[in-house]
Amino acid sequence: MLRHLHKFPGLLAVLLVSALALSGSVLSLLPALDRAGAVAASGAQISVADLAGRIAVDYPGVEQIRRTASGKVIAFYFENGRPAAVVVDPVSGQPLSEYAPSGFERWVTNLHRSLFLGDGGRIVAGGGALAMLVLALSGLQMTARRMGGWRHLFDRARGTGAQRLHVQFGRLAFAGLVLSSVTALYMSLATFELIPDGMSKPLAPPTEVNGGKPLPVDQIAALQGIDLDQLRELTFPYEGDATDVYAIKAATGEGVIDQATGRMLAWQDHGIARQVHELIYMLHTGQGLWWLGLMLGLSALSVPVMGATGAVVWWTRRRARPGIAGNCAAQAADTVILVGSEGGSTWGFARTLHEALTAAGHKVHTAPMDSLLTSYSAAERMFLLTATYGDGAAPATAGSFLKRLEAVRTSPAFPVAILGFGDRQFPKFCQFTQDVEEALAGKGWASLMPLETIDRQSAQEFARWGEALSRAMGEDLALVHTAVRPQSHTLTLISRSDYGSEVQAPTSVFRFAVPESSLAARLMGRAWPRFAAGDLVGILPPDSILPRYYSLASSTRDGFIEICVRKHPGGLCSSHLHGLQPGDTIEAFVKANPGFRPARGSRPVVLIGAGTGVGPLAGFIRANSAGRPMHLYFGGRNPFSDFLYRREIDGWLKDRRLTSLTTAFSRVKGGTYVQDRLRKDADHLRAMIADGAQIMVCGGREMAAGVMGALAEVLAPAGLTPIALKAQGRYVEDVY
CATH class of the missing domain: 2.40.30.10 (Translation factors)
Structure with a gap:
C-alpha cells in the first residue's frame, strides 16, 4: 500500500511539485536578501511617531510608511504629482535607496501561488502541496522499512545510485518539505475560506472625527505609544481633508487615529485565528525568519532530484518485470498466478509456470500480488509465487497484498498453492511467504499443496516442485526453468x-x-x-x-x-x-544482507566465527575506528596454518579496534572448539550480555549449532536464551 501511495502521486505530480518547489526555492531567497538590505535600529527605542515625523519633514507628500518583516522601512510619497517610493533609515529617516517592486518577484510569486491560472491554478497548487505531503510521509515510512526499522532510519543508504540519492535527499529534506506542504495547504484552504484566516472586518468609518487643525505627526499620542518594531503599515490622511484619519496596522491589531487630537478612535485586536495565520505565513515564506526561508529553499531544491531519481527507480523496476505472453484477463482465467518480486527474478519462474500451464490448455492470468481481486469468476486454482524483502518484509509487488486479502470477505471455491523464493543464508528465509500462508489459513482458504520454498533460485528445486504440482493436478507439467544471467x-x-x-x-x-x-x-x-x-x-x-x-x-x-x-x-x-x-x-x-550488521551504538559486540566465517567479522573490526568494545572468538585447525587475518588482528588489538581475542584450534595438542571457549568464559559473557552486548555468529551450520547450544548453557543462569536474544536483535547469524 505504501509503495502505491508513494508511487502514483510521485509519477503523476512530479512536474507540478517540481515547479512549485523550484519557484518556492527562488522565493525563499527573498527574505534573506531583504534582510541583507535592511538597516537595523541598533537597539534604539523608536516610536512610529518619531520615524513618521522625520520622514514627513523630508517627504511632505508622504502617503504611507510600510515596514517589512525583515525590518526594511519603505516610504511611499507623491512628488510633482507622481508616485515614488524610497527605502529609509529607520533611525534617521534619511533615504537609503530608491524602491521599486521587482517584476521578476511578482512573476515567480504568481507562478508559485497560481501557475498564472487564477483561482483554478490556486486549487491545482493546493493539490500539489497535498501530493508533496503524501510523498514525504509515505517516503519516510518506506525508508524506515527499507532500512530495517525506525532506529536504523539514518543508517547508510543502500541500493543503486538512484536509490541512494533518493533516500539521502528524502531524509535530509523531510522536515522542510512537511513544513512547507502543511503550511501551503493551510493557506490554500484559508484562501478559499474553507478555514478561518482571522482577517478582521474593515473598521467602520469613524463618526466622531474632530476635524480641527491637524497635529504634526510626531506629536500624535497614539503613534507615540507604538514601537517601530510593531509597525506593519501606517497610512496618512488625505492632504487637505480634515475629516480623514491615520490608519495603522500593527503586529497586535489595527486602528484609526484622529489627526487633530492624536486620539485612537477605534482599535481592533488580532484574534487567535489571525495570529495563527500570520505565524503560518511566516513559517511558509520565511518572512521574518530569513534563516528558515533558506532552509526551506534548500529542502525544496531536493524535490526535482527526488522526482528524477524516483522515476529512474520506477523505470528500472518496471524494466526488470518480464512480459508474459498470452496473459488472459483475470475474470476469464481458470488459473491465476500472483507474483511477489523485489528484483525481478521471481517473475522468471512465474513465466515458466505460466507457459507450462498454457501449453497444457489452461487459460492463465499472471499479475503482481498487489493486484489481488476480491473474486475471480472462472478460476479453478491460484498460485502465489513470492520472494521476501530485507528482514522478512513484503517485496515490491506484494506490499499491499495482505491488506487486500483482508478485504476479501468470503473464501474462494478454488485452492491455492504457495511457493516461496529466498536464500537460506538470510535469517528470515521466506518469512513473508510464511506470513502469507498464515493469513490465507486464517481466512479459511483451501490449499492445493503444502507450502514449498526455493533456495537461491534453484532450477532443480523448482522442477521438483513442478513434479509435485503435476501429481496434485493430475496433469503432466514439466517446469524447465532457465534462469536469466544476473547483471554483473x-x-x-x-x-x-x-x-x-x-x-x-x-x-x-x-x-x-x-x-x-x-x-x-x-x-x-x-x-x-x-x-x-x-x-x-x-x-x-x-x-x-x-x-x-x-x-x-x-x-x-x-x-x-x-x-x-x-x-x-x-x-x-x-x-x-x-x-x-x-x-x-x-x-x-x-x-545486500541487512540482517547481519553490528547494532548501532557503543555497547559491546561478541564476534564468533570459525574458518572462513571470520571474514565478515574481520570487516566489522576493520571498520571499528571508534574503538567500540569488540571481542572475537575465532576457531581454526592449526594456528600456524589457518589462522586467518593473524597479522591484521595483531594490529587491531594494538589500536583497540579489537578489544580481546580468544582462539580455539582443533588439531593441536589439547585441541578445542569455539563453543568450549564460550563455556570457559561464561561469567564474562553473561556480564557483557547484561551490559547489552550483541552476539554475531558466522560460519558453518554445525559450528553455529554448537555455539547456540553452548550459549544456551551460558545464558541459562541469567534466565536468558539465544532465542530470546534473537527476538531482540541481539543474536544474529550468517550461517552456510
Missing part, C-alpha cells in the same frame, strides 16, 4: 593470501579492485553499488549463470572487495577462485 561486473584480483594447505583445508583471502562506474551508470542502477562487511557477493563461475554467494570482509570505505574462500573438492566456484592469480578477473555482483 568484472572484478580484477589485486592480491591473495593463502592458508590451510598443511591441514588439508586450502583457504585464501581474495582482494579485488572496486570497478569504476560513470555517473550515468550509477543513476541507472548499473554501477557497482555501495556495500558493507557482511553483505554478500554473488560470483558467477565460468559457463554458469547460477551465482555462488560469499560474505564480504570489506566495505566501500576500504576501497577494495575482499572475501575468504575455502577450496572444496569438486567445488565449481571455489576451485575457479583458487586458480586465480593477481590480474585475473571474475564476474560478480553484490547482494
